[in-house]
Amino acid sequence: MAVSDGALLAIGDLHVEHPENRELVQRLEPQTAADWLIVCGDVADRIEDVEWALGLLRERFATVIWAPGNHELLSHDDDPPELRGERRYRHLVEACRRLGVLTPEDPYPIWDGLGGPARVVPLFLLYDYSFGANVGATPAEALERAYEAGVVCVDEFLLHPDPYPSRAAWCEARVRQTEQRLAEVEPVLPAVLVNHFPLIAEPTRVLRYPEFAQWCGTVRTADWHRRFRARAVVYGHLHIPRTTWHDGVRFEEVSMGYPRERRGWGGGPRAPRRILPEVAHA
Numbered sequence: 001m002a003v004s005d006g007a008l009l010a011i012g013d014l015h016v017e018h019p020e021n022r023e024l025v026q027r028l029e030p031q032t033a034a035d036w037l038i039v040c041g042d043v044a045d046r047i048e049d050v051e052w053a054l055g056l057l058r059e060r061f062a063t064v065i066w067a068p069g070n071h072e073l074l075s076h077d078d079d080p081p082e083l084r085g086e087r088r089y090r091h092l093v094e095a096c097r098r099l100g101v102l103t104p105e106d107p108y109p110i111w112d113g114l115g116g117p118a119r120v121v122p123l124f125l126l127y128d129y130s131f132g133a134n135v136g137a138t139p140a141e142a143l144e145r146a147y148e149a150g151v152v153c154v155d156e157f158l159l160h161p162d163p164y165p166s167r168a169a170w171c172e173a174r175v176r177q178t179e180q181r182l183a184e185v186e187p188v189l190p191a192v193l194v195n196h197f198p199l200i201a202e203p204t205r206v207l208r209y210p211e212f213a214q215w216c217g218t219v220r221t222a223d224w225h226r227r228f229r230a231r232a233v234v235y236g237h238l239h240i241p242r243t244t245w246h247d248g249v250r251f252e253e254v255s256m257g258y259p260r261e262r263r264g265w266g267g268g269p270r271a272p273r274r275i276l277p278e279v280a281h282a
């Protein structure tokens with residue numbers, strides 16, 4: 001690959017409130033002026049931190065594409081009511097538009113560089129607790145198990161679904177709208193699907209705390225990588241960076257993760273992963 005050809009890169013879970021992570025983001029540079037960067041959620045909890053990180057990356061990369069994580073959607077006690085739930089999401093989308101960052105609400109951009117063309121599809125789908133079947137027969141039972149184990153996602157307290165009655169209802173609405181939109185996209189180009197949460201349950205089977213899986217996705221997207229002709233699926237949230245293959249499709253978990261986690265992983269700081277052109281796999 002010639003240096004000037006550019007690459008479609010991806011990273012997630014920047015969590016820039018951690019000073020070490022903020023420093024890593026400050027040092028994130030493209031290899032070429034043609035590089036695109038996918039940022040797949042959990043940039044930060046605070047809107048000003050999200051804007052800081054995405055603004056800085058937008059100045060450096062030719063195109064930046066963002067899909068929200070659960071952390072951007074957490075509302076704190078001092079946040080005004082208009083920054084809860086759907087309105088918070090819309091507020092973040094508007095901030096991205098000001099910065100020139102693409103979101104799930106924009107036309108899907110086409111990566112036309114090496115390894116392309118491919119349609120890059122950022123998604124916002126949330127979760128509906130259906131992955132909790134690994135620890136309980138019903139969502140209520142799975143949640144009870146999580147409380148017993150002391151493994152309860154912060155979203156239970158801070159991710160408000162307004163105006164939806166629940167996070168599961170919000171997820172259902174997003175899945176329905178997105179499914180419809182994807183069905184209308186012309187079917188010739190392959191897709192790079194980007195979602196903070198894994199589209200399938202398999203990656204959650206290696207979680208250290210299996211109770212956490214219920215906050216990690218929905219079974220309703222189990223066949224999307226096949227249905228929507230995915231060349232690759234990019235996700236984060238689990239903070240378990242790795243490459244896996246499902247039905248011949250490459251799934252990339254691209255988390256930067258927390259400083260203490262990186263120390264456990266060994267190796268250097270997390271760099272963005274190359275999605276296209278594909279790296280040859282043995």
Ligand SMILES: [Fe+2]
Binds near residue numbers: 013015042071238239
């Ligand atoms: Fe995260």
Ligand SMILES: [Fe+2]
Binds near residue numbers: 069196236238
């Ligand atoms: Fe997350």
